[in-house]
Amino acid sequence: MALTATESATSTASSFGSAVALSCRECGSRYDLGPVFACIECFGPLEVAYEFGAVTRESIERGPKSIWRYKALLPVPEQVESLPNMNPGLTPLVRADRLAAELGLRSLYVKDDSGNPTHSFKDRVVAMAVEAARTFGFTTLSCSSTGNLAGAVAAAAARAGFRSCVFIPAGLEEAKVVMAAVYGGQLVAIEGTYDDVNRFCSELIGDPAGEEWGFVNVNLRPYYAEGSKTLAYEIAEQLGWRLPEQIVIPIASGSQLTKIDKGFQELVKLGLVEDRPYRIFGAQATGCSPVARAWENGYDVIQPVKPDTIAKSLAIGNPADGPYVLDVCRRTGGAVEHVSDEEIVDSIKLLARTEGVFAETAGGVTTGVLRKLLAKGVLDPEAETVVLNTGDGLKTLNAVAGTGVTATIKPSLRAFKDAGLL
């Protein structure tokens, strides 16, 4: 971090590709590309601004079979695919005819992000943070997490040769601890709640001791968040360079939903897809539904809630991008809806039974909201629709723990026939 201003400018010019600045989402103030995340003027969130060069469908299709095929649209260096990184993305867009038939939809696809290296969409955003951390000369990769992010950061740090230090609340389930610890980084349990962990991390970032630390979703957040745009790019390319007419996206902080919208808009501006209307629908669990409540009540502000749901990966009670989510859903003619824990479990089973996709609870939330909004007549059953599964059922086994064997029998054909199983 001993770079002078001049050196920094030179290094970032080549290291961030077509990204040219950070820009405040509220007041538009611009900043040099750096490890900063909030506007000095108005405290608004900063996001990456670009000056895109020529990008064609063909140049993308010739690229790597990962998110790096879209590198011209991301804040990463030209040679990114030769650097050690988890190389996530290009996960399956599953044509879901059997689920569509059951729900009465004409055309449905599941974007299944459990296909990423650590089996959640977090690999996309962490991959961006890794490249930014490399450019800024950080030596330690860090985050606070209770789930998917912990594993994604620890794995990516191992691959890229960073030291990692991940903070979790004490008392997490053993499976989650193992998944974060196995990559050999530091895993520090903090006595307290997840909020206590976050407060501790803020303290560390402000201290000289944290100078060489890249917190993926704090001081690297503007870069990190851009990773979600790749979901938009992939869906459009996998549909044959076409935007879906409707898409159902889970809401945790809300960042993913707003970045998918940003990705769609970029594709239109670059002439890579036809400019046709699309409707974005946000999905929350009833037990943590501050954005859905605001939508219902027509509010512009989000009332924080205390989460109580099995959909832990969406359990952010005070979602930073909530107001932007409301904007996007209003502008595109979408909606925000919520489903109960019971509906989440039913929907996990529905998706597994019809399409062979075993989703995390977040995938139960989106599938449940898809079903609910169809039943309400809010979603158009004739429109081409995409629903996101952002994680893997293997990581939230407890949600379907009751699912067991059909029968237990003695090892004979007679016993099998007697059990009425033929």
Next chain:
Amino acid sequence: MALTATESATSTASSFGSAVALSCRECGSRYDLGPVFACIECFGPLEVAYEFGAVTRESIERGPKSIWRYKALLPVPEQVESLPNMNPGLTPLVRADRLAAELGLRSLYVKDDSGNPTHSFKDRVVAMAVEAARTFGFTTLSCSSTGNLAGAVAAAAARAGFRSCVFIPAGLEEAKVVMAAVYGGQLVAIEGTYDDVNRFCSELIGDPAGEEWGFVNVNLRPYYAEGSKTLAYEIAEQLGWRLPEQIVIPIASGSQLTKIDKGFQELVKLGLVEDRPYRIFGAQATGCSPVARAWENGYDVIQPVKPDTIAKSLAIGNPADGPYVLDVCRRTGGAVEHVSDEEIVDSIKLLARTEGVFAETAGGVTTGVLRKLLAKGVLDPEAETVVLNTGDGLKTLNAVAGTGVTATIKPSLRAFKDAGLL
């Protein structure tokens, strides 16, 4: 299954692509493509024989981003990618520079098959069995399993719209039961050992009640087994159309190892890669190492063993393809080696720590054997080497269950500094 011989011939001609017959591996007798698996003449295993048309690197590279890009080399119909199937494959070939440096290897890659839809290589073989089952008009997809295969079959059946019925020994761990049951098929626990389950399945196949049942690894085995060839094709393509000089492959039944050899040979014959020597190394767990023992002793026959190892997915005490594995390893100048459960766990952690790949126990076996054969001077540290990880660490969490937090601290910077973690 009421097809006449003529109808069957017509249907199979189009449904099995360039496959033309089944051929006995022992005596060479040929059979029409059908749901049969053993030679009537000599009881030898049957495998698929082809008459390949023109196949080029370009025709493959233009194909789907799944194993179906190699459909011209598989027993599947031309339009296979439009049929409901899990579409596995094209999993990452990870350039493992950090692991290579630690082991003193010049060039190493990890073929990471945990990227498949149900996170093991079994998705490749089951995808073949699904297409064969469709062609033969089977209505139920079945298997006996204690792990990866159960989930792969249940998921693929759900996707493709088959009824599924999977048989497991009673008393399996809950996580495995949930993973097989969540897809909504029948899951039948058999009171007894895995051997009892297999005997029961043989009884069912011979009974009229089992007429419309496709057991993926019994009456569909010749088609099923071909799926492993796709590992060879992918590795060669991902290396830039080149065979690796050395490859380390796990041995369960031994089928995968022999099929990867078959795949490499096909690529050479078709002129898709240069004909250069490659050495194949087989990997077993010490607690189930019948092939490694035969190799050590210079035997041609395999003495069955009673498995006792944490590498459950490799725990086949009487591996059907064991003698063929010995042939391949001898012919290519390779070897067969085994590692202890302790070495397996160490190797899982080594792979996770250096490359961010969290492997199943089978991946610990191959990585452990890689390390052991390098230390012994059997593997050449200068030769380009590939090591297979065939499954996901999430499915064998128990193996590394002791892995936990570095420290537990109070939520303050002082506590963090006092713990000496900076």
